[in-house]
Amino acid sequence: MSRLVSVSDLRVGFGKRPEQNEVVRGVSFDLDAGETLAIVGESGSGKSVTSLCLNRLVDFGGGKITGGRIDYTLSDGKTVDLASLPEKRLTGIRGREIGMIFQEPMTSLNPVHTIGEQIAESFRLHHGLTGKQAMNAAKEALERVRIPDAARRLKYHPHQLSGGMLQRVMIATALSCNPRLLIADEPTTALDVTVQAQILALLSELKRESEMGLIFITHDIGLVAGIADKVMVMQAGEVVEQGETDAVLDNPEHPYTQHLLKAVPHFAEGRAVRRDFTRKSEARPVLSVENLTVRFPVASGFFNRRTGAVHAVDGIDFDLMPGETLGIVGESGSGKSTTARAIMGLTKPTRGNFSLGEGGSVAAHGDPIQMVFQNPYASLNPRLRVDSILAEPVIATGGRLNAESRARMAELLKRVDLPENALTRYPHEFSGGQRQRLCIARALMLKPSVVVLDEAVSALDVSVQAMVLELLTELQRDMNLSYVFVTHDMAVVERIAHRIAVVYAGQIVEIGDARSVLADPRHSYTKRLISAVPSIDRRHQDYRLDTTDVPSLVRPAGYEPPQADWISYGDDHLARAEA
Template identity: 75%
Template sequence: MSPILSVSDLHVGFGRGAKAREVVRGVSFDLAAGETLAIVGESGSGKSVTALSINRLVDYGGGRITNGSIRLLRTDGKISELTEASEKELTRIRGGEIGMIFQEPMTSLNPVLTIGRQIEESFRLHRGLTGNQARAAAKDALDRVRIPDAERRLTYTPNQLSGGMLQRVMIAMALACNPRLLIADEPTTALDVTVQAQIMALLAELKRETGMSMIFITHDIGLVAGIADRVMVMQDGQAVEQGELGQILDHPKHPYTQHLLHAVPHFSGGNAARPDGQRERTAEPALKVDGLVVRYPLKGGWFGRPTGAVHAVDGVDFDLLPGETLAVVGESGSGKSTTARAVLGLVPATRGAFSMARRELVAGDSNLPVQMVFQNPYASLNPRLSVDSILAEPVIASGVRIDAAVRDRMKMLLKRVGLPENSLERYPHEFSGGQRQRLCIARALMLNPSVVVLDEAVSALDVSVQARVLELLIDLQKEYGLAYLFISHDMAVVERIAHRIAVIYAGQIVEIGDARSVLSAPRHPYTKKLIAAVPTIDRRHETFELDTRQVPSLVRPLGFEPPKARWMEYGPDHKVRAEA
């Protein structure tokens, strides 16, 4: 039986001299009907360019197929050579024969058009439906991807839906015309682990229902184990290894595949927790948070009177010892980043007290012994400033002059984070993503802080870079006695770096304690749900249950106060909030 897609000796380049600037070089593979091929590799490996070349979307980004063949077996039984297809033929094939889900739904959807109108466009273009027929088809498409209350959601604009819901909308649009081939380009990278599990469950269920073939692009080996039939590993624009799922995961031949599998943080249910985790809670904390509450007022009516409030954070308490890492985990919107930002004074706290080593914290104080490393190293460094100016910023903000001692500290920190001394004269665009995050870490250490807040600081990095940055953070913590408040949704990363874990759900801590204890014996239903959703290479073709329930609304009526928390103890350092 002929493969549904056959790619042979594909070469793709960019710019005028495309042949001399090829980013995909000699990639070949076949995809059978109903089969899932996972394309795995780090940033810059060429996996997304390969996918965009299949339906010729690479043409719109300055790319050009310089050599090779892409043959698609269409629904009518005819074979199309996509490298030679006209724009008219490609328009019919895109959406009709090949559907595509992109990584970031917020940049793929039009922010000013309703969800319904954007889905209807597919039915108008490929099926000729109009008016009520197109709207009914759009509603059926949302029902198909298990979006509750689909009729009402059709009237929403993208900003009114969560990341997980937006990705379901993207899947609904991609599958609107029952394509024979679905290309999913990192469709879950920006999603929380529980939402990710739901999207994977949905894709697997839709694949079983429709019998479509799928190309799944990712850097997460755990996800590959859960959905793929075959795997192709890419490095520097070339396919370095491909074969059956079990063969690649259990018996990798190429050194790069072995490196990838080794670098991925494997979740092991607390067995890989740091051995220095058990600590006496009687020591003076580097940071103490007591009764933190953050609320955003809601106003309505003709006179804009207060009608209620969003309870973003509701009564959070914890302490953080010197040399300790407290990981705060939870889904988007749970309140974990708001908690960190409130500690730094970046978000005003409604009430609550913060203290650091017997010192009361005051929002806006530039001399606080606490610094922050943000998620995106590309956005958190000023592209117009050289590295020496970037490292000087926190020093100048604290009122200290830049002298020889400060410059010596710059050089020392650059060396300590593994960057050459001549980096001081360079600019952010001259560094890779991992190197930029190292710069962010060096900047955070310029004022010799006692507490460093790391807000998803490694989630935007490739797995091998991520592993090196985590090792650096652990080394720096041991050397300087740093306390880390580590915000993350990745339980495998948390297991590798955390001494203690606080699980936040709907603005409240529901479980907190020793990392090994929390991960190996979770007690709260939400913690169990988080851990059950973690993908690992040991779970082959796992079937996740679809769950369309939403996180409860954080909007509360005016004057509402939650009941006082009741805690249940499960060991010397493990407690769980009792269900109301």
């Protein structure tokens, strides 16, 4: 294979004196065409800054390459040093030669323009397509990353899609130019395992067809095992270990590599589930959800008449007991986050009943149920100090900020392992894991009985993720909290949930005891989810693209789904009968 890129002694600094503020120090690696290099490390390790140097996007973020070379072989066979190339030359290389998939799609997509316009722009700039041709190419790009109803979603704006769907849009945009080098910065973090497997299949397919080089930045060691030829581990801006994938994973020499391998939650097919809760028949549910249905109208035609509806959630039922965790798992767009938002009253349900343990509705008794959102960066007001952030739920529910409230703040900060002086600090002064702890503390200010956690650990590094999960378990045990835990990560749900509800196309298809569902899945969709979970034991997987159609959630006006038939597989294990 021919050499595609060679990085030698790369150094990057920030600020007015970048040489004195280096965050990347002496990074070197080689990548051949058709080869995959995985760069692994926690937040702040320098892995993303290193990748941004390859297309010199680091220049736009206040960074500067202070030393080293980045030799890149162009499609015409010429080799250039990207570290010293003028900006005018770089504009012809970005996108066409070097593509990039960013981690956070909400900040990478323009909220003003439709999805179709933004993908079509790539085809216009790099392929010379115009008008309808560019839009048809954009539709095919969305279908390639398995987005259902692609033609309709071209007209959507970013805020109308889930985080997982947005990440697929970003991947479709990056792949549209068929780049020779693709840099993927945590591209599957927000995706469920089945879509993640499909994205890896897409990347593998491109590699086979065009000998594309791939730099894959991730904290998921399971993914590294499945896709990477070589692994480079970074810590505090330096490379601490690199080599062939098998050698690094089987015989890690550096203590930090060993720490990362231990921190990653490995899926154990139900053997690692919690054993600290038993359902009692005489206990009353702390939360009951009955026939929850959420539909969004679809209008078309000159008069914008309603022609159907998106059946985002279709007849979901479950009970949550005191001290219990219900894990809700499923693909992005399956309706699991919509379910969580409907329970909180953030999305208006079309129909359905919610009741708390004391018999009141959730709307009537808003205090006992609180929520922790996926992104701690977006859910904390950057202009408020921590004391004001923790005071928000008290004030919003008509309470007063008194000595008791301040004592509660101090107590919760101690419980989530943050110093008391954190009250006078601002969110930007905390790490991602600390910010999520602040979000948990804020949710507990009103002493709720139920906490809804929507992908609450998916944006965190693996070691931080493990600490937050341990914290949630301790808080639940000490305060008798009940959790509705929404996630796409099967290894995470195995360690936090007592019961699991599997959601597919807006409906629960399997529900029951966590150990039973994970060890003995009965519905075909649950089996597919579990079979797609990455594992450190699955080396160099030959990912193949699944061409089966993704079901559309758009139904004609007046459509009602048929009554579900359930099959029992034990005391607490039900699966929907399949046709």
